[in-house]
Amino acid sequence: MYIEFRNVNKSFGAYKASDNVNFSLSKGSLSALLGPSGSGKTTILRILAGLETPDSGDVFIDGQRINDTIPAKRGIGFVFQNYALFRYMTVFDNIAFGMQIKKFPPKQIKQRVNELLKLIGLDGLGGRYPVQLSGGQKQRTAFARAIAPEPKVLLLDEPFAAIDAKVRHDLRQWLKNTIKELNITSIFVTHDQEEANEVADEILIINRGKVEQSGSPISVYKKPATPFVAQFIGENSLINDYGNFKGFQFNKNFPAAIIRPEFISLFKPQEQVKNTYSAESGTIKAITFRGAYLEIIVTLNNIDLKTIWPTGRELLRPQEKVIVLIRKMYLINADSVCEIENAAITADNSVII
Amino acid sequence: MIKFTKKNNHRVSIIPGFNLSLGITIFYISFIILIPLISIAVVTNGITWQKFTSVILDSRVIASYRISFICALTAAAVNCFFGTILAWVLVRYEFPGKDLIDGLIELPFAIPTAVAGISLAALYSPTGLIGQFLAPIGIKIAYSPIGISMALIFVTIPFVVRTVEPVLKNIDPVFEEAAYTLGAGKFTIFRRIILPELIPALLLGGGLAFARAVGEYGSVIFIAGNMPFKSEIVPLLIMIKLQQFNYTEATSIAIVMLLFSFLIMFAINSLQIYQQRLIRGGR
Amino acid sequence: MSKIFSVRYLLIGISIIFIFIMLILPLYVIINEAFHNGFSPYFNVISDKFTLHALSLTLLATGTAVLCNTIFGLFAAWALTRFQYRHSKLLTTLIDIPFTISPVIAGLIFSLTFGRIGWTQPILNFFHIKIVFAVTGIILVTIFVTLPFIARTIMPVLHSRGTQEEEAAALMGASGLTIFRRITFPHIKWALLYGIILCTARAMGEFGAVSVISGHLRGKTDTLPLLIEILYNDFKMTDAFAVSTILVVLAIILLVLKNIVEYKWHQVKE
Numbered sequence: 001m002y003i004e005f006r007n008v009n010k011s012f013g014a015y016k017a018s019d020n021v022n023f024s025l026s027k028g029s030l031s032a033l034l035g036p037s038g039s040g041k042t043t044i045l046r047i048l049a050g051l052e053t054p055d056s057g058d059v060f061i062d063g064q065r066i067n068d069t070i071p072a073k074r075g076i077g078f079v080f081q082n083y084a085l086f087r088y089m090t091v092f093d094n095i096a097f098g099m100q101i102k103k104f105p106p107k108q109i110k111q112r113v114n115e116l117l118k119l120i121g122l123d124g125l126g127g128r129y130p131v132q133l134s135g136g137q138k139q140r141t142a143f144a145r146a147i148a149p150e151p152k153v154l155l156l157d158e159p160f161a162a163i164d165a166k167v168r169h170d171l172r173q174w175l176k177n178t179i180k181e182l183n184i185t186s187i188f189v190t191h192d193q194e195e196a197n198e199v200a201d202e203i204l205i206i207n208r209g210k211v212e213q214s215g216s217p218i219s220v221y222k223k224p225a226t227p228f229v230a231q232f233i234g235e236n237s238l239i240n241d242y243g244n245f246k247g248f249q250f251n252k253n254f255p256a257a258i259i260r261p262e263f264i265s266l267f268k269p270q271e272q273v274k275n276t277y278s279a280e281s282g283t284i285k286a287i288t289f290r291g292a293y294l295e296i297i298v299t300l301n302n303i304d305l306k307t308i309w310p311t312g313r314e315l316l317r318p319q320e321k322v323i324v325l326i327r328k329m330y331l332i333n334a335d336s337v338c339e340i341e342n343a344a345i346t347a348d349n350s351v352i353i
Numbered sequence: 354m355i356k357f358t359k360k361n362n363h364r365v366s367i368i369p370g371f372n373l374s375l376g377i378t379i380f381y382i383s384f385i386i387l388i389p390l391i392s393i394a395v396v397t398n399g400i401t402w403q404k405f406t407s408v409i410l411d412s413r414v415i416a417s418y419r420i421s422f423i424c425a426l427t428a429a430a431v432n433c434f435f436g437t438i439l440a441w442v443l444v445r446y447e448f449p450g451k452d453l454i455d456g457l458i459e460l461p462f463a464i465p466t467a468v469a470g471i472s473l474a475a476l477y478s479p480t481g482l483i484g485q486f487l488a489p490i491g492i493k494i495a496y497s498p499i500g501i502s503m504a505l506i507f508v509t510i511p512f513v514v515r516t517v518e519p520v521l522k523n524i525d526p527v528f529e530e531a532a533y534t535l536g537a538g539k540f541t542i543f544r545r546i547i548l549p550e551l552i553p554a555l556l557l558g559g560g561l562a563f564a565r566a567v568g569e570y571g572s573v574i575f576i577a578g579n580m581p582f583k584s585e586i587v588p589l590l591i592m593i594k595l596q597q598f599n600y601t602e603a604t605s606i607a608i609v610m611l612l613f614s615f616l617i618m619f620a621i622n623s624l625q626i627y628q629q630r631l632i633r634g635g636r
Numbered sequence: 637m638s639k640i641f642s643v644r645y646l647l648i649g650i651s652i653i654f655i656f657i658m659l660i661l662p663l664y665v666i667i668n669e670a671f672h673n674g675f676s677p678y679f680n681v682i683s684d685k686f687t688l689h690a691l692s693l694t695l696l697a698t699g700t701a702v703l704c705n706t707i708f709g710l711f712a713a714w715a716l717t718r719f720q721y722r723h724s725k726l727l728t729t730l731i732d733i734p735f736t737i738s739p740v741i742a743g744l745i746f747s748l749t750f751g752r753i754g755w756t757q758p759i760l761n762f763f764h765i766k767i768v769f770a771v772t773g774i775i776l777v778t779i780f781v782t783l784p785f786i787a788r789t790i791m792p793v794l795h796s797r798g799t800q801e802e803e804a805a806a807l808m809g810a811s812g813l814t815i816f817r818r819i820t821f822p823h824i825k826w827a828l829l830y831g832i833i834l835c836t837a838r839a840m841g842e843f844g845a846v847s848v849i850s851g852h853l854r855g856k857t858d859t860l861p862l863l864i865e866i867l868y869n870d871f872k873m874t875d876a877f878a879v880s881t882i883l884v885v886l887a888i889i890l891l892v893l894k895n896i897v898e899y900k901w902h903q904v905k906e
């Protein structure tokens with residue numbers, strides 16, 4: 001494993017910003033630290049970079065314990081949340097800075113900076129100052145500055161947070177492709193799951209200073225390992241009286257349940273429904289147009305559930321009666337998750353067979 | 354005295370120079386500020402409580418406290434009034450010569466106090482440029498508490514103007530417009546909408562002016578006349594005791610003043626924190 | 637609308653009259669009195685050897701104080717804004733002390749420390765150092781009185797800017813000096829100059845503290861403000877005003893510089 005945290009702890013006063021953090025990442029991977037704000041993502045990056053010293057635990061890069069290595073010698077490029085571009089230096093000087101410190105020959109510096117300017121699409125703008133750049137350009141400059149001295153590891157703290165939505169989307173793809181091309185082991189921090197899913201090979205879900213779960217975006221989505229992850233990932237409905245739904249029994253060990261939008265199927269009353277016994281009728285409460293699909297809130301046994309409806313199908317209207325089929329849900333308690341299927345569906349299927 | 358958060362050799366920050374800069378800072382502050390201040394305590398050790406109280410409760414000393422206090426308060430109040438007007442005019446209006454006025458505000462900080470002192474004394478003496486008009490109608494400025502206040506007003510002009518100005522700049526015109534659409538008159542708008550916003554700045558600026566005025570010496574002594582019980586300020590009294598090599602009495606009087614100054618400083622510090630929040634707009 | 641106009645003109649009028657009476661007239665009086673006896677006595681006074689000596693002492697004390705406090709200010713601002721630790725507030729408060737103490741008391745505490753009855757006397761005697769009633773003392777109290785200016789003008793600028801740029805540079809391995817020279821200094825350049833100007837103005841005009849410590853040895857420990865006092869108390873009014881004009885010219889130069897620096901600083905901020 002290329003990057004490894006072993007039992008790392010860090011407190012600020014009484015607050016545990018890193019609580020026994022363990023994880024490892026392979027060489028050349030692009031990983032995301034995903035979690036709500038204040039969960040301790042930045043702290044993990046800063047510990048890895050040496051900007052913060054852990055109270056206990058070990059940090060490894062490339063098999064070497066780096067706790068006592070000074071930050072400058074760890075071979076880390078860091079893209080700060082607000083970029084921290086040197087305001088009184090030109091874009092060129094910003095990118096050249098790290099190489100100048102490492103005493104690269106001036107000719108080589110010049111050549112590399114020009115290459116990087118081309119790479120980030122700021123060719124010819126090397127003479128500008130950071131204030132004269134747009135958000136996306138600043139972000140790419142910060143990126144170029146971080147990779148210029150050819151670090152072994154690249155860390156990016158909320159790299160897209162300060163950029164407007166349209167540019168952000170393009171930038172994500174650009175950053176992902178560029179990092180993959182450069183083949184540099186990278187970790188970025190984000191609180192936006194869509195962003196993490198889109199860009200990262202592997203995501204680590206962080207909550208209250210702990211790594212809750214790690215894995216590929218799909219595996220984390222499909223198999224939430226902790227109640228927090230089950231709630232945090234996806235657009236969920238959190239409900240208590242899940243025993244009232246057909247096919248589900250209340251389990252007193254699990255006081256609440258989570259239903260993802262895709263666990264629910266909606267049908268118009270006249271449509272042919274396969275699992276008749278397990279379906280029940282509900283009312284459309286609210287509809288939000290989201291482009292390719294409608295976001296639907298459907299009321300069922302006085303409980304509101306979030307689901308979706310493809311825009312291509314015959315449209316739904318508020319107050320319309322529909323048939324609702326809940327296929328499965330996650331039951332949660334304070335420390336575990338349990339996935340259960342609709343019992344009636346299984347029964348239904350056996351009847352048909 | 355300083356506890357570093359440097360347990361088990363943990364770095365405080367990766368920015369270099371912590372030990373060097375903190376070391377120099379502490380050494381310099383100790384040598385220039387703390388060691389001399391400690392001397393007060395050393396000298397005080399040799400003064401009995403009885404002696405101390407008899408000095409500071411002496412009627413001449415008490416009179417000087419009163420004069421210093423009242424004159425400084427007057428100066429601060431006058432500057433609160435004119436300072437607000439000046440700040441208002443500088444922020445809200447455009448007129449020829451505005452830049453000159455703006456540039457002149459700090460003149461009292463640039464002009465040495467002794468120079469200001471003799472100049473004001475000459476200006477307000479009964480034969481002076483202004484004094485000659487006031488003498489016949491019985492107003493005596495030089496060599497009276499009014500003269501002291503005059504000098505103190507001069508040296509503390511910049512404080513109120515410069516603390517009120519940024520707050521005034523920051524007041525969103527929307528509030529005034531809202532009040533205006535509700536039918537409020539200009540004066541009502543000022544009194545009900547703007548003045549409440551200015552109060553902390555006024556207190557801060559006035560407080561700074563007051564603190565400076567209480568301790569002021571150079572500009573006052575030339576115009577004050579320095580008559581015991583009538584126009585003798587505390588710093589002058591300390592000076593007189595010193596010239597008589599009466600260190601005990603000088604120190605005793607100084608201690609009272611120091612305590613008073615620290616009290617004001619504490620109040621000002623608290624206000625300043627509040628004020629910073631107002632300027633940054635985070636409420 | 638006409639009512640609003642009259643309020644506006646009233647306020648502008650009050651401001652102009654206030655500035656005229658409080659600031660312009662005193663300046664005028666100094667010039668007027670200085671040339672009371674004509675030009676040649678004026679030049680006699682300002683080229684007098686006592687005047688020149690006082691001027692050189694003022695410049696020496698001011699120069700030393702500004703130099704020391706600039707160096708201190710830079711280190712203190714670095715120590716107090718680039719790092720977080722307990723008690724940094726306390727240090728900041730200590731730096732402010734000279735602002736709150738009356739100059740006369742400042743002079744007093746230095747006399748108590750280094751004077752004839754001071755507890756450091758044995759040490760000073762041993763090294764044959766004389767501080768009170770000597771140039772050293774004048775320089776020391778001037779340093780004391782002007783200590784906060786530079787540190788306290790730089791600190792807010794550094795504070796509001798955060799430490800990220802320095803961290804980014806340190807992460808790339810830049811040394812302290814490089815970080816300061818290339819990252820920090822450009823940010824605080826104007827604030828530093830501004831602080832230096834305020835510090836100079838105050839140092840050059842310091843009267844109360846210097847008055848206590850100098851002993852008024854004419855031709856030895858007289859700075860310009862002290863010389864003015866002596867002349868004034870000897871009823872040599874015209875001479876006192878003549879000497880004052882030197883300080884007034886310096887003050888106006890500083891004021892103009894201050895406004896230029898403020899203007900440039902403001903431009904950079906935009």
Ligand SMILES: Nc1ncnc2c1ncn2[C@@H]1O[C@H](COP(=O)(O)OP(=O)(O)O)[C@@H](O)[C@H]1O
Binds near residue numbers: 035036037038041
């Ligand atoms: N230097 C610090 N001093 C005190 N508390 C801090 C410091 N840095 C971070 N924290 C606290 O640690 C927690 C985690 O912070 P952070 O890692 O920045 O979270 P995230 O990046 O996930 O938003 C927060 O509650 C924050 O207030």
Ligand SMILES: [Mg+2]
Binds near residue numbers: 038041158
């Ligand atoms: Mg963060």
